[in-house]
Amino acid sequence: MTIVSERIIGDIQGAPGGPLLLLVGGIHGNEPAGVQAIKQVFEVLREQQDQLRGRVVGVVGNRPALQHGARFVHYDLNRCWTTESWQRLLAKDRQEWMGEDQEFFELNTLFRELSQGDYTQRICADLHTTSAENGNFIVVPESELQLPLVHGLHLPVVVDLAKYLRGTLLQFLALHGFVSFALEGGKLGTPEAVNLHEAGIWEIIRAAALLPRGVVSEHNPHPALLAEIAHALPETVQVRYHHRVQPRDRFVMRPGYKNFMPVAEGEYLADDENGPIHAPCSGLMFMPLYQAQGEDGFFIVAPPAPN
Ligand SMILES: [Zn+2]
Known part of the structure; x- marks a missing residue:
């Protein structure tokens, strides 16, 4: 169980003229590893702010579900990102909001705000874990398959999952100008999942040149982890x-x-x-x-x- 009350884990603005990196953890409440990894990365980012080019924002997803240690309370916060559900929420009396409604509203509003503003690129990594072993992979839309960012992660890439899942956060963010992918960090509840997320975030920071390479190498605690894991997995x-x-x-x-x-x-x-x-x-x-x-x-x- 993870106790989280704050929505924003960190929001660090470095020198202007760089990318925006949005990190999302705990969209599923039984997957706290992403939240933990984002916290650990921000501890370093705060020390390195003067070297940062661009902005990094770390966000907690489903706070009530994280408190319950459940995937969701009333509905899946990674299947609701459609125009219809948004309009249904806005049409509802606030007194009747329940479960994920407040989370969906706050996140939707925040992500729309972040889709404005002047950045060289908008990137989102949505951090998840799975209920089976060997759950290390990234999910990207086919159009983004060739991105160096994606290949830098050395993990198996699942390209067309979006066709089978409706209302994912990835689909919403892609429509709002983000290069977005889900980073699956392995089996839920394991310490390796936190390490893998952390290593993944550092690779993204490196690939997007948010920090100088030397700084990334110095602070990534698991530099070889992704390549090691991916060794026996399909590309x-x-x-x-x-x-x-x-x-x-x-x-x-x-x-x-x-x-x-x-x-x-x-x-x-x-x-x-x-x-x-x-x-x-x-x-x-x-x-x-x-x-x-x-x-x-x-x-x-x-x-x-x-x-
Ligand atoms: Zn998940």
């Missing part, structure tokens, strides 16, 4: 199959699946109230659901077919 994958679930399905993933583990067509993967669920195609297991809340049972991904 780029696309989604082949998405198994959506609803609470009434009583979906249960069979134990032992990790991200990027090979699966064969027909393999017995999970059960729900209609019986066993078999893999409709072969590929690599991705984001198998091992927590109570969530709409995605699992994905099957694969490297893109050669042209």
Whole structure:
């Protein structure tokens, strides 16, 4: 459980004429590792402010859910970023706001403000962890696949997840001029997840030239971590199959699946109230659901077919 009351972890403005880096942690309340990593990075950034070119803003996502240690209280704060949900919220009497409404309102307002202003580039890293092992990867829109920033992270890249998930923060920020990606830092609740997020943030700071390279090298506590982890993982994958679930399905993933583990067509993967669920195609297991809340049972991904 993480106690968080402040929305802004840090907001440091260096020399003008640089990029804006927005770091978001804890959009899912059972994933406090991102918040912790952002705090640790800001401890260094505060000391190095005179060397900083651009601005770094660190934000806490779902505070009530973080306090409960749950993915969300009433609704998933990473599936609500649509115009319809925003208008529905604004049409609602404030007295009736509940659960995530206040969080959605504050974050939406803040991100719109940050989409204004004069920066060479706007970058957002949305930090998450997964409920399965081997959860180190980044999710980027296909249009941003070639960015040096993305390759600098050395992690497997999942390119077309956006087609399968509606209302993610990434989609909203992309529409508001941010180069945005989700950085998945591994399995939730592990100390490695904090380290991996921290290493990822430092790589982004380096790639975006927010600080001189020497300063980054001096302060990144885990400089080789990303490359080490990525060693045995695929470089780029696309989604082949998405198994959506609803609470009434009583979906249960069979134990032992990790991200990027090979699966064969027909393999017995999970059960729900209609019986066993078999893999409709072969590929690599991705984001198998091992927590109570969530709409995605699992994905099957694969490297893109050669042209
Ligand atoms: Zn998450």
